[in-house]
Amino acid sequence: MIRAIQAVAQSLLLRLDNLFNHLFGPESNPLYQLGAITYFLFWIILGSGLYLYAFYRTGVQEAFDSVEAITHAQWYLGGVMRSLHRYASDGMVLTVLIHMARNFAMNRLSGFRAFSWITGIVALLFLYISGINGYWLVWDRLAQFVAVATTEWLDWFPIFSSPLVRNFLIQESLNDRFFSLLSFAHLGIPLMMLALVVVHTQRVSGARTHPSLPLAVGWSLMLLGLALFRPAVSQGRADLSTVPAQVNLDWFFLPSYPLIYAWSPGRLWALIGGALAFLLLLPALTRTRRPREGFRITTVPTVRAFSAKPGETILEAGLRQGVRLPYVCRDGACGACKGTILHGEVEYGVYQAQTLTQAERSAGRALFCRAMPLSDLEIEYYENELQKQAPVRLLTCTVHAMRRVAPDVMMLWLRPCTDEPLRFFAGQYLDVLLDVGARRSFSFANPPHDNDLIELHIRRIEGGRFTSHVFSQMRVGEELRIEGPLGTFPQDDDVPTIFLAGATGFAPVKSMLEHRFHVGSRTRMLLYWGVRSRADLYMADLASAWQREHPNFAFVPVLSAPLAEDQWQGRTGLVHEAVLADFPDLKGFRIYACGSMQMVQAARPAFLAQGLPEDMCISDAFLIAAQRDAAAKVAIA
């Protein structure tokens, strides 16, 4: 029976999703962001509530009078705030109920999701208590009805020595302190609800708590329009000597109240208790038999491994364990999460038919937001979009040119033996594949937009097999096998940036700088290039030319062991110490440190100690760890 209801609801929801996808686009479909919209409405309620609280007076007479003054004397602000408070609260009930219905229809409430389902229901109770409590504060005819009806309903339980409703028998029964208590409760209960909702949300991998900008704007305008065209008003001062015979009920918060009188308080308790018990039991009633153990998921070409709990989708499992699989709607409609299953079986789940065709399924494609593993899986995954745009390739190249620019540095230009140039991003690197299975890594020194040739800066390593070959035997025309581009590098260009290059660590820096100059970056950039002696500054002229041509760029060469014949007048010492000396406070900077491991290991802690935020220090050593764990601020130089 429940399955049949779910099937019908799924079918309806998918049609509605489809319609809304056409109207709003998957990235702003409100049905995919119900939780985020609910959060947004809460902030509106909180903001407008705090404003109203500033003008609200606690007292039997003052409560109503102050709300009237807020509503009418300052209708343009107080009145609007009151209406926003009301309509955002009503909207919150609606979004929460649709959110619940959606998760029920999509059967996302059992197994590990039961926690979120149950905390969500408890949060819903808090929402109702908070809303009903709010209506009392106005102390109008509706408040009188709600207060009397609530206490009559609560009195059905014979746990109070004297009926609660006796507090509302006659006007003299009330006192001003009662309204102080109500207003404190109206602050405390929503805050408790917020705490519960945060717990509810934290258990969902990658849960969205902010709606997209178009949705936020749309909802704000809608609520504002409603507030202006149909302002929330009071329903006459409460008078306990008369019955509020007819009241304009808020049917979002108070739909059960007529049943107190149409049925009886006891029957309403039975209805609400039964409904609540049913909702809390739903996870058990809809549980699908699944293996007790989860499955292992491995990814290629970016090698990651993570596990999926029983009933967990590939996307949820990935997000939970830091694998940033792409997604937008998470509801099988937009196709942003579509990926390739290389090995293993999945349950495809419910999704929009046009999003994943039968042909695609046959080709191993699946929507990771809906697909649940039925065995261990191997899936295709690129660490980020950059890798997708610049896929890793195995290529044969010929040495197009070579020039010794320093005693220990050779510049190589490779030409790929393919019609399609190698696409890469500034800061990435390639591996030269050697005959015996060994490989050597070198950064791209040319910028991505100038990729007919691949420029490498190779420093001779004493006894190094490949570099010795480069310096002694390599000739133009020789063939090399390479794999690349590899690694990622953040492309953020939003804060002043210091490039710290050690020796041929200049290569990736050159690529990044030339790319930035090419795209017209106006960010302040500084290059600190540290080498042993003057001869090792093999492209100092180029860096000096950049400084002349770009006012936002400065070049600081630093020699650690200048020779006498260098007649060096510039900075000396370790390159990172020059940065530390020039910038006592590194807060507000980003630093790319490209060079030897020793340089990076010495520089990084010193920079952090001098105020550089940890996520703003991007380095070789940091990169390796970050690739495993975070997939974001990473680089291999």
Added chain:
Amino acid sequence: MNAALRYLGQAVAYAAFAVTLGYFSTSPAYQQLPPDYALIKLSFSHAAQRKQPCRERTPEELSRLPRNMRIAKDCPRERSNVVVEMDMDDQTLYHGVLPPSGLAHDGASSVYRRLPVRAGTHHLVLRLKDTEQGDFGFIRDATVTLEPGRVMVIDFKADAPGAGGWVLHGVGQP
């Protein structure tokens, strides 16, 4: 779908949502009480007499008690039920036997009854008995006029001045 149609569709969707919110936040109106009705609320909290009167303990009984509990009087805590009757225009509108509250049945007996009645002039007889034996000790006979939509609260305070401890709030009396 072209951009204009999309924006139009979004506007329609938002408008539909706004209409839903705007309408159901106050409508339809709920009629709690028919227009020609008034409401009587019978409610009081009254501690009835003890079931048994206090008595003097015999010297033998006192000697059997621990030294710190040797009190001459023995007063059983349990109270009687409160029996209440309310007749309107010679018809019984309410009859209740109200037990005392508390685990030891030594608390007050309470009642709250919500009784919608037709508006107009009515003859009321209120009776209350709070002893184990005997007849109703508190009787009030009154003719009241209830206007439509008015609430008449009937309370009971044994020490209230006037007839029979019954207190009538919000009522016109001819």
